[in-house]
Amino acid sequence: MTTTRPSAGALPMAQLLPLLLCVFIGLMGFGVVLPVFPYWGRALGAGPEIVTVALGAYSAGQFVAAPLWGKFSDRFGRRPALIGSLVGIMASYLVMAEAQDIWTLGAARLFGGLMAGNIGVAFAYVGDVVEGEARPRALGLLGAAFGMGFIFGPAIGGLVAGDAPGTADFRLVAHVAAAICAVGVVLVIVGLPESLGPERRKAVKDAGTGPTAREVMAAKPAVIALMVVAALVIGSAAMMETTFAMFADDQLGWSPRDVGLSFGLIGTISAVMQAGAAAPLARRFGARKVALFGIIGYALGLAGLGMTGLGDWAGDAMVLAALAVTALGVGIFNPAFQTMVAAATDDRDRGLVNGLTQGASAGGRILGPAVSGSIYAGVGIAAPFLGGAALMLVALVVAARGAMDGGADSDAVGRSGRSR
Known part of the structure; x- marks a missing residue:
């Protein structure tokens, strides 16, 4: 099945709807495991610094493999890449279900990351x-499809695991995640048309192997700045995500179900913002300004979350309010950032550039968990959140000064990216 590119301004829902469902299912499978993983690691006898590293192993694999998946999709099509990626991730969850120690759990996460090319594709x-x-x-x-997956996935994971970490059925959680990925594979095979048809793939192949990552970054400096922003923003998010369950347990006495539902709150707000507010805001202010507003919102939310960990005065309502602010920031940042990325691509490098930015995001998800557990245990439970807020301010400077050099909005990046 192939499809052609519609005219500018048209929204081809016949092609997009199956993709949105695939993305929703893929992120739901990922989200099922996320809120229960720290409890799982603790149940296997691991401390915070080991749990967060094991959780971040997924991103270590993604960092290596995401550009390769993107380049694969440029040459052979998006559908084969999506199918192969989802099958590999499904296999990783089946291995996780049988893990008897933290090292096996971490290895399964690493393999899942190596297979995780679906987002960039x-x-x-x-x-x-x-x-x-x-x-x-x-x-x-x-x-919004990502956000909806992030609503239902953690909520399902929390509900399956239950209220008591000591009796949580972690194997069932992993099996549910694998089943969700299997549904995604079927959906791609049955319902998703190929977007990069034979003629366009042939044009890429006839032009040679396509540009290398180094050549793309040399020709398009904006791509480097976008990669830095992605690494900083996602690194900050990873510091929060990998320590929040432990924070909620230690500070508030929350159960896996509570953590899963709170992640569902983040996903709900983010999805609503991305589905309803992203396009109007981009039209009015331009992608760069909207991305900057999103970074500021995310930084404020992380700072507020950190403040709740500095004393016993903060309760559930304060934590939920801080999470809501981070979700608002994410909801307006993500579409604006991806608009900037898309404008810097063409047929020959679209998969590669998206793979590079997703790889940079994975780099942030490596570094964030690598330090967040040690910071949590050694400095204090508020430190990962406050440190993440500080990184967001660095991302703000890079985005303001570097990511959009040569123009005030995403159109400028597009002109820069298309000039050769």
């Missing part, structure tokens, strides 16, 4: 089928 797919002013709306819908 999904964004490349949107770049294939949507142009012009419709692109922010399409990316907003894609971001």
